[in-house]
Amino acid sequence: MKKKSLQAINKNSRLTGKGYEFWVGEDKLEGVVRPIQMYPKPIELADIAETLKINAVQYGIVEPARLIEALADNATPQAPWTIANGQPPVPGEKAELVYHFETDPLRIGTLKETGFMDYKDRGKIPQVKAGTLVAEKIAGKKGIPGIDIFGQPVHPPKVPDVRLRCGRGVALSADGLKATATADGRPVRSADGKVHVFEDLNIKGDIGIRTGHVDFDGHIDVAGIVNAGYKVKGGSLCTREANTAEADIVGNINVLGGVYGSRLKAGGNIRARYIHQSTIEARGDVIVDRDVSNSTIIAGGTVIVDNGKILTSKVQARKGITAAGIGSKASETCELIVGIDSRMDEALEVINRQISEKETRRLELEALLGDYNDASDTLEQTIAAASEVQTAAREKLTQLTELLNSPQSADPAVAWKIKSEMGTLRSASERSLATIIQRRDEHQLLFEKIADLRQEMEGVEKELARLEDVIRELDEFSRIKAGVFERNPVVETLGIIHAGTSIRGPHATLVIGENHRRVRIVEIRLEKKNVAHPWRMVVKRR
Numbered sequence: 001m002k003k004k005s006l007q008a009i010n011k012n013s014r015l016t017g018k019g020y021e022f023w024v025g026e027d028k029l030e031g032v033v034r035p036i037q038m039y040p041k042p043i044e045l046a047d048i049a050e051t052l053k054i055n056a057v058q059y060g061i062v063e064p065a066r067l068i069e070a071l072a073d074n075a076t077p078q079a080p081w082t083i084a085n086g087q088p089p090v091p092g093e094k095a096e097l098v099y100h101f102e103t104d105p106l107r108i109g110t111l112k113e114t115g116f117m118d119y120k121d122r123g124k125i126p127q128v129k130a131g132t133l134v135a136e137k138i139a140g141k142k143g144i145p146g147i148d149i150f151g152q153p154v155h156p157p158k159v160p161d162v163r164l165r166c167g168r169g170v171a172l173s174a175d176g177l178k179a180t181a182t183a184d185g186r187p188v189r190s191a192d193g194k195v196h197v198f199e200d201l202n203i204k205g206d207i208g209i210r211t212g213h214v215d216f217d218g219h220i221d222v223a224g225i226v227n228a229g230y231k232v233k234g235g236s237l238c239t240r241e242a243n244t245a246e247a248d249i250v251g252n253i254n255v256l257g258g259v260y261g262s263r264l265k266a267g268g269n270i271r272a273r274y275i276h277q278s279t280i281e282a283r284g285d286v287i288v289d290r291d292v293s294n295s296t297i298i299a300g301g302t303v304i305v306d307n308g309k310i311l312t313s314k315v316q317a318r319k320g321i322t323a324a325g326i327g328s329k330a331s332e333t334c335e336l337i338v339g340i341d342s343r344m345d346e347a348l349e350v351i352n353r354q355i356s357e358k359e360t361r362r363l364e365l366e367a368l369l370g371d372y373n374d375a376s377d378t379l380e381q382t383i384a385a386a387s388e389v390q391t392a393a394r395e396k397l398t399q400l401t402e403l404l405n406s407p408q409s410a411d412p413a414v415a416w417k418i419k420s421e422m423g424t425l426r427s428a429s430e431r432s433l434a435t436i437i438q439r440r441d442e443h444q445l446l447f448e449k450i451a452d453l454r455q456e457m458e459g460v461e462k463e464l465a466r467l468e469d470v471i472r473e474l475d476e477f478s479r480i481k482a483g484v485f486e487r488n489p490v491v492e493t494l495g496i497i498h499a500g501t502s503i504r505g506p507h508a509t510l511v512i513g514e515n516h517r518r519v520r521i522v523e524i525r526l527e528k529k530n531v532a533h534p535w536r537m538v539v540k541r542r
Helices: 045-054 064-073 342-404 412-478
Strands: 005-007 020-025 030-035 081-085 096-099 133-138 170-172 178-181 186-189 195-198 200-203 214-222 231-239 241-243 246-249 253-255 258-260 263-266 270-272 274-276 279-282 286-288 296-299 303-311 314-317 321-326 335-338 490-497 502-504 509-511 516-525 535-541
Touching: 030 045, 045 064, 045 081, 133 195, 170 195, 186 231, 195 214, 195 231, 253 263, 303 314, 321 335, 335 490, 342 412, 509 535
Parallel strands: 200 214, 214 231, 231 246, 231 253, 241 258, 246 263, 253 270, 258 274, 263 279, 270 286, 279 296, 286 303, 296 314, 303 321, 314 335, 321 490, 335 502
Antiparallel strands: 005 020, 020 030, 030 081, 096 133, 133 178, 170 178, 186 195, 490 516, 502 509, 516 535
């Protein structure tokens, strides 16, 4: 029996009079008799039957023979005693997305059987042929409803669905379960969860005056460097060097040499030998073989500086930062931020603001449609009433015409009266016709406005659905990179972290007061209760 219970309304039954009450579990899946007196009176089967009837318990009642047997052993039970059990629902199983390629080819390293991370082994770059199955959705299972002790269905918890989403170079099957490459190339899962297959663009020299800016939907392989002032946009990028360049890439960026004075943005990982005076933004990991200096790095994954130092830089990584050294005697201090994804937060804030604006417009459209529909109904009623007047006038005119041609109209006074009435009816008919024409024109204009509003409403609802999909995709991406580095984010240094370095987490901030060597700095929650600020950044020896 759960601690939180709902007492049944059963104050006047014989069971209550004998010192017991009937309680129902919070989920209505269990009915229990429990004593409310120190020395309750003996219970009989009739007492239980009456209680079940009063409380409309219909399902899962313990068999009478078992109740009689239990009462024969102990007619005054001192502990709660179950007399009805419902059937709990069976939870469903979530659908699963299976990728038939390495989704993180530039990952930070490979976890060996010994338990150590080999930072040099970052896996092979995957390649597929057209027609290859690159990903599939393993459908989930629906839950099975249960039934409570009152005979009502108990619905299983909803299982969130996941969608297999395809981008360039990939086709989705009609049932939405299989993604197949439509071209040869490199399979990539981008930040928004889509699966792409990028074809290759090989540039034998540099990106510069000869090539101009490069915008290619596939993988761009540059044998030389990306020169100053040139922009690269594409699916993924590999280059020897980036020098005062700008790149906006859907997937991964791999710079074999250094990045100098550049702005690089990737939906996947970014790897380079050096980073100097640059702004780097990656949804995944940022991996640097040597030093990072005078730069800003923002990563949705981990920042790893294998064999170098982070100097005079601001580095933000949601899943932690590892470096051979942080700071120096001569350089300005570093600012490190872990456990926070500001770009994700900003994106969600923008999307939520857009959703709020669309919801407001949807409500405005609903109100306008309601007003216009009411006006349309009023016009239809006006047209119907005018049509009735016109029909009645025509019928009366027909009758009066026949009467005017009859012998009865030989009397001039009678004929004059008939003609006068016919004139009045003709005027009424003409006025009704004019009203009908005017109101029909108004109704047509209103109908067109209603159609426009409904079209706008449909667009708003589609945009709301798209924005909600984006939020789900961002949320899913934030949980994609599970594994050895899915932990409380830490700052870890193999060498010295210098005094003055600022480290901020979601709840706490620390400024290093003195140099430390080979330490891990992690945010923890204090076990003490009633502490105003229970979170601390602590320094631990490795």
